[in-house]
Amino acid sequence: MARGKSDKLSNKAGGLSSSPGCQRRRGAVRDKFTPRGAFPHCTYPRNGAINMCGRKMGVVDGSTKRKESEGWNTEGRRKSEDESSERVRARRGYSGDIPHIREPSENWSEDLKQWQSTAVVYQRVCAHPLVTMFWTLLLALILLLVLQAQLYVCLRELRSSTIPVISVNPNETTNSSTSRRIPGAIIIGVRKGGTRALLEMLNLHPDVEVAKAEVHYFNMDENFQKGLDWYRAQMPLTLAGQVTVEKTPGYFTAPVVPARMWSVNPAVKLLLIVRDPAERLVSDYTQVLHNRIQQNKPYQPLEELLLRRGHINPNYKALQRSLYHQHLARWLALFPREQIHIVDGEALIRDPFPELQKAEKFLELPPRIMPDNFYFNTTKGFYCLLSAGHDKCLDESKGRPHAPLSNEAFQKLCRFLRLPNQIFFRMTGQNFDWC
Ligand SMILES: Nc1ncnc2c1ncn2[C@@H]1O[C@H](COP(=O)(O)OS(=O)(=O)O)[C@@H](OP(=O)(O)O)[C@H]1O
Known part of the structure; x- marks a missing residue:
């Protein structure tokens, strides 16, 4: 096509006069x-x-x-x-x-x-003026055809390559182009359970694309009111056949979320990464403490929040977030158990590969994540990720030293959590080595 265009142009540059039957060509030998x-x-x-x-x-x-x-x-x-x-x-x-x-x-x-x-x-x-007009019209027609052909080629290139197609239909999938799609799988929690690590590790899979930031669509009213198009716009571009995954740990504990999520996509696959709820509570407090110190806000020691007159304070927010059985009950009221995959957060820290194998299976993905995608970083004290020669460790907000809590207070916490944990094990059909 480009050749066609240059041919036409070179004719023009060659000096066609207005009357083709009587043309004067530059450079012709006299x-x-x-x-x-x-x-x-x-x-x-x-x-x-x-x-x-x-x-x-x-x-x-x-x-x-x-x-x-x-x-x-x-x-x-x-x-x-x-x-x-x-x-x-x-x-x-x-x-x-x-x-x-x-x-x-x-x-x-x-x-x-x-x-x-x-x-x-x-x-x-x-x-004759009619002849002149005929030639002019013929030239114009040829020019028009060339332009049309070029436009066609340009449009085809645009469609097939660089410009992503943004779908309007939430469930739209096209074979040849990328789209932003609502997630096929969501990591719903738990907060401080290892949600970021799980997301990044799943992202090693070639058929997975993840939303980098937490979206908070279903748990924050102001986001949910923005509608599904806003939610989809937060998602990465994916090809048909790829799974979009987002993680927002706040989903698990927010009472409104299961019903909202069900209404958007009742077939969504849910991933819940859990960790010893007592450890999780301390990690949760440490995170809040860190934020308050950064913002120059006053803070209380953990023990003051956790205990009231020497007994566990059941109203302490971080403790409520650790009562997994209560939150899971709301999810199981809507979603079948098989649609919720529970990842062992401690096992993921110890050895990520087996947990990722199970997650691949749950997401019905071919096994593509390999043991050599992980290496233990002794400085960090955690596994880091290796893919295509690039390595990645989670940032310093993960694995901070935990805030101090007396042994006595920790034992009280463990005793308080024993029954809720047992209920959670029964609900899930899985046992965990928690205090
Ligand atoms: N590979 C690897 N690298 C670093 N950190 C890891 C890893 N795997 C799991 N973890 C644990 O993840 C804990 C943070 O959990 P979340 O990512 O869910 O936190 S958050 O809710 O998103 O803030 C974080 O908890 P803390 O140690 O209490 O900070 C980590 O222990």
């Missing part, structure tokens, strides 16, 4: 019968009367007149030379006002008549 400055590919009569394009050779333009007044004819010969040949022509019985007349042949008058009649035909054909 034969000895062709006057200087004339149209070389048009046939010129040797007797010089009228050319094949119907132009009378004797027509003298302004510059010719000027040259003549300076004593030069149009071929650069001195006027006096021409005057002598004029005299010769006059002797032979020919007189005319046409310059540059060459010697006629013996039967020149017949030649002349023949050329004249041919010239008249050409003149009619070349100079």
Whole structure:
């Protein structure tokens, strides 16, 4: 196509005049019968009367007149030379006002008549306004066709390559292009359970794309009111067949979330990564403490929040978030147990690969995550990720030293959590090595 375009353009640059039947081409070789400055590919009569394009050779333009007044004819010969040949022509019985007349042949008058009649035909054909219009229209048509073909090629390239197609339909999947799709799987919690690690590790799989930031669509009213298009816009681009995954640990404990999530996609696969709820509580407090210190806000020691008059304070928010059985009950009221995959957060810290194998199976993905995607980083004290020669460790907000809590307070917490944990084990059909 580009070649076609350049061909057309080069024709144009080659100097097409407006009347294609009588065109003047730059750089064409002038034969000895062709006057200087004339149209070389048009046939010129040797007797010089009228050319094949119907132009009378004797027509003298302004510059010719000027040259003549300076004593030069149009071929650069001195006027006096021409005057002598004029005299010769006059002797032979020919007189005319046409310059540059060459010697006629013996039967020149017949030649002349023949050329004249041919010239008249050409003149009619070349100079007729309908013919000019025809050629102009033909050129315009060709140009239009070339442009149309180019536009078609451009549009095809755009569709097939760089520009992503943003789908309007939430469940739209197209085979050839990328779209932003609502998640097929969501890590719903638990907060401080290892949700970031799980998300990044799943992202090692070629058929998984993850939303980098926590979305908080279902648990925050102001986000939920923005609607599904807003939610989808937060998602990464995926190809058909890839799974979109987001993680928002706040989903697990927010009472409104299960019903909202069900209404959007009842088939969504749910991943819940859990960790010893007592450890989780301490980690939760440590995170809040860190944020308050950063914001220069006042804070209380953990023990003051956890205990009231020496007993566990059941209203402490971080403790409520550790009562997994209560939150899970709301999810199981809507989603079947098989639709919720429970990941062991402590096992993920110890050895991520087996947990990732189970998650792949649950997401119905082919096994693509390998043991050598992980290596233990002794400085961090955690496994880091390896993929395509790049390594990645989670940032310093993960694995901070926990805030202090007395042994006595911790034991009280463990005792308080024993029953809730047992209920959770029964609900899930899984046991964990918690306090
Ligand atoms: N590989 C690896 N690297 C670093 N950290 C890891 C890893 N695997 C799990 N973890 C544990 O993840 C805990 C943080 O959990 P979350 O990511 O869910 O926290 S958050 O709720 O998103 O804030 C974090 O908890 P803390 O140690 O209490 O900070 C980590 O112990």
